[in-house]
Amino acid sequence: MITTEQTEKLRGWFACRLPDDLFEELAEVTVDREEITVVGRVAPPRLAEGAPAAEREAAVTARIQEFRERTRETRMAVARDAEHHFRRKVSWGVLCDGERALFTHVAAPVMTRLRQPERQVLDTLIAAGVARSRSDALAWCVRLVQRHTDDWLGELRDSLEHVQRVRAQGPDTDPDPEEAADSSIPDVKEG
Numbered sequence: 001m002i003t004t005e006q007t008e009k010l011r012g013w014f015a016c017r018l019p020d021d022l023f024e025e026l027a028e029v030t031v032d033r034e035e036i037t038v039v040g041r042v043a044p045p046r047l048a049e050g051a052p053a054a055e056r057e058a059a060v061t062a063r064i065q066e067f068r069e070r071t072r073e074t075r076m077a078v079a080r081d082a083e084h085h086f087r088r089k090v091s092w093g094v095l096c097d098g099e100r101a102l103f104t105h106v107a108a109p110v111m112t113r114l115r116q117p118e119r120q121v122l123d124t125l126i127a128a129g130v131a132r133s134r135s136d137a138l139a140w141c142v143r144l145v146q147r148h149t150d151d152w153l154g155e156l157r158d159s160l161e162h163v164q165r166v167r168a169q170g171p172d173t174d175p176d177p178e179e180a181a182d183s184s185i186p187d188v189k190e191g
Contacts, residue, residue, distance in 0.1 A: 002031050003161050010086070014038055017078050022071060027095050035106040036082060037091045042067050044097035056097070064094055064101045112138070 011029040018026065023040025030037045045059035079090035091105035114122070122137035131137035146153065 002033075003164060007031055010036060013085070014078070014082070017081065019074060022074060023094075028093075031086075031088065033088075034108045035089045035091055036086060037093060037102065037105060039093040039095060039100070039102070041095045060097050060099050063096050064099070067094055067096075068092075068103055110138075 007029065010031055011026065014029055015026055018038075018040075024043055025041040026038070027041045028037070028039040030039075042063065045056075045063045047056060047059055051059075075092050079092075082088075082090045089106050091103065093100065093102035093105075119134070121141070122131070122134045125131045125137040125140060126133065131140050
């Protein structure tokens with residue numbers, strides 16, 4: 001698991017490496033075993049007061065697309081450096097006028113074994129047209145749980161960080177090198 005301290009180090013690294021004029025603000029840096037996602041806030045489009053919702057939506061979509069195209073080379077250069085340092089893919093996104101858009105990002109496969117009652121849940125979602133496959137149905141279930149249990153998951157993550165800190169303070173702690181490579185962020189190096 002990635003600790004809050006490791007995430008803060010990543011955020012600091014990106015805050016220093018991103019050009020000052022790339023984002024109005026660095027909004028989020030999220031990390032897991034495979035990927036670092038960097039989301040920044042961009043200026044909303046300037047529209048006439050009282051502009052219709054359709055005009056606002058089209059302008060925000062255009063602003064996001066323009067940002068993506070204009071900053072591609074800069075973002076790729078930062079991503080190459082980060083991928084070298086942190087051994088994870090870097091994905092990007094923006095917040096613009098309340099809309100959140102992620103650009104190309106990792107869709108990591110996850111294997112699981114499910115018993116028949118659990119498979120039936122997935123098959124029901126497919127039959128109802130909610131999902132196209134068991135994989136889509138499982139992803140839909142994960143998003144549903146995430147949406148409705150953010151507080152609980154946050155508390156669980158905090159507890160896991162506490163367990164890691166206590167475990168690291170124990171006597172004769174010699175972490176499994178393979179596990180350490182999977183779950184830790186290397187220290188940020190200068191250079």
